[in-house]
Amino acid sequence: MNEIVFKKDLCPKITLFRIKTPELVSRAKAGQFIILRAYEDSERIPMSIGGLDRENGLLTIVVMEVGKSSAEIVRMEEGERFLDVVGPLGVPTHIEDFGGTCVVVGGGVGIPPILPIAEELKAQGNKVIGIIGARNEDLLIYEEELGSVCDDLIITTDDGSKGMKGFVTNALQKLIDDGENIKFVMSVGPVIMMKNVAKTTEPHSINTWVSLNPIMVDGTGMCGGCRVSIDGKSKFACVDGPDFDAHKVDFDELMKRQTMYVPQEKKAYEQYLHKCKIGLGRSS
Template sequence: MKKETEALEVLSNERLAEDVFALSFRAPYIAEVARAGQFVMIMACEKSERIPLTIADRDKETGSVTLVFKVMGRSSSDLSFMKKGDSLFYAAGPLGKPAVFPDGPGRAIAVGGGIGLALIFPVIKEMTAKGLSVSTIAGVRENKFLFWDDRLRAGSEKFCLTSDDGSCGEKDFVTGPLKRELEAGGDIKIVYAVGPVIMMKTVADLTRTYGVATMVSLNPIMVDGTGMCGSCRVNIAGKTRFACVDGPDFDAHEVDFNELISRLSLYKDKEEEASRAPHKCRCL
């Protein structure tokens, strides 16, 4: 891990979907060494909070890193207002352990929901590099939240899109096509899921019945990203682990999802209060 000392110049900040943005910035070291599943701690300005964002893409040649985020509170709102030529105040990474996948041949299934559509993009690349045949299942609530489906389709041997309301793809949850894939059998070596916690929980419950190894990328509350504060603790097989240094990927069948859901709601009232307030740039 390293704090970038060069100017963290914003190269682009594209709105992908409703309240969803792709922020690319210059960070040569992170772009050079980061791997699938790792994240950065980032601050738009000195008055912003440090927030963890998983690396969605990187380019070694240009030294650029791309983060995809949804505006959830004041600090992510600060990021959404950044423009090309601005500079981030802080970025440290890559943090966390890289995603680990078995070698091919064999099948792998990547499941992404919501922002998870961006986060499985580097995962699909890594799975393919391992010689695995990748089936991707992408799920959104409705069409206005859909993005990067073209990238996911291009990188997968099989691709399925679902939406809760049927406005794009199949009207279903991701567990529908996932069950079809599991019942089809074959040499499924791993399922990897990232998205809303309840989605990851239902994926884990389903794959458990089929005895298929499953990994999930967890997103608990996080403050420093180095294992010092303990705020990102999660219960894995009855033992406390820290998502920032022991994860963020864990065996889905060992995660106490109920405890994770409870902890994620600790500051929900304050997040809602902050999101209702009109945006006033704090980065000037």
């Protein structure tokens, strides 16, 4: 259980893992997440489900190294086991035959979780267009995987090194301007990107959902760490979400709350990297 059976660096600082968790995989649905711990003294880290291989009981997660805990995870190797992998957590993405085009929009490590969502949307008979974006070509991930599921995949890069030059929202705006009959948009990625997706679809009243990633601790609605404001009301992203109606989310508050512990996080990361350097950290 919880064994890493496959590991691959997708691009600098972003690593894919396939983990053997048959029981969890049998119950998991698109849009849910898990919380894992690498070792006894590790933090509980929420990760989106970036793929489900039900036949072989394999869960895919894609981890970006941003601090101490993610650095510890990306240093784990095939054959090692996570101490625990809890889930599936959260409410699955609501998926039905929307009677028009569905657009899935992903950025950074928000791209993998849109794959199971796109698969499920296709299984329900929808036309699915994917839009994925990165700063440049070298940072693009999941192009092949999404390309094989979506009816059409649009790529954007900030510097124009691949696909359309600009942001995912430019591509989304173009689809709207071209008269695509969009009935549903699902977006996962950096908060600023999801905020701008919401801004793009709101004037057209397009049903738009985002998957929120506030700081989480227990993941069961007990600690209040993941509180977000939706339509002026407090919700807990771990149990009420992570998906919410994009036009009702207070994105500015979420961005502020996400940066609450930056000085402490920076210090913990620096100390961990120093320990690795002098041979005292786990770097296997």
